[in-house]
Amino acid sequence: MYLPLWVINPNSNAAVTAGIDSALGPLRMAGGPPINCLTLTEGPAAVQSQQDLAQVTPMLGRLISEHQANAGAFVIGCFSDPALALLREISRRPVFGIGECAVLDALSRGQRFGVIAMQGSVLGRHLRTYGAMGVLQRFAGERAVELSMTQLADPHATLQRMLQVGRQLRDDDQADVLIMGCAGMAAYRQALERELHVPVIEPCQAAAAMALGRILLNGEGA
The missing domain is CATH 3.40.50.12500 (Rossmann fold)
Known part of the structure; x- marks a missing residue:
């Protein structure tokens, strides 16, 4: 056991x-x-x-x-x-x-990873982490949905905003694998992957x- x-x-x-x-x-x-x-x-x-x-x-x-x-x-x-x-x-x-593991998983699924963050204020802290991991050459970008934890409770609005940001990372930043950069986004992985046609990593x-x-x-x- x-x-x-x-x-x-x-x-x-x-x-x-x-x-x-x-x-x-x-x-x-x-x-x-x-x-x-x-x-x-x-x-x-x-x-x-x-x-x-x-x-x-x-x-x-x-x-x-x-x-x-x-x-x-x-x-x-x-x-x-x-x-x-x-x-x-x-x-x-x-x-x-979960942040470190999500990046490691993403590197095994694609060449350039993009991150869907909850708030733009976390970008500097995340960049320091990616730099310390030595993966910035394979980092496509990070964009925020700019939703609070309370707003995340609205599943339709949250999914639409995540899809919008995911398309920007895929099309504008050339990310071929996406990471959901918040544990509160866990329920949306399959829908994102289905709509965006790229691997989506749920960090947990x-x-x-x-x-x-x-x-x-x-x-x-x-």
């Missing part, structure tokens, strides 16, 4: 956690590692700024420390990968960031798939 994968949403929005949990449904298998999704209830409503990242860092550290004895691996469900290096340092189990799925592979290969049993 395998130890579970813990997927942590570092904001306090339970609807985002529910979306992540639903998106990971296809990765749940009989006899495989359980997938448990957690909400950081004391976290901010959305992790959108450097201050938000700093706020959730000690909270994530405590949560991972509390669950290490019953964990095969952890996934941090925020595209900015808050505290990823620190969490890897303190955890005895593998820790995956990308990270969870890598984490499950690690648990299975390591034989992380209880």
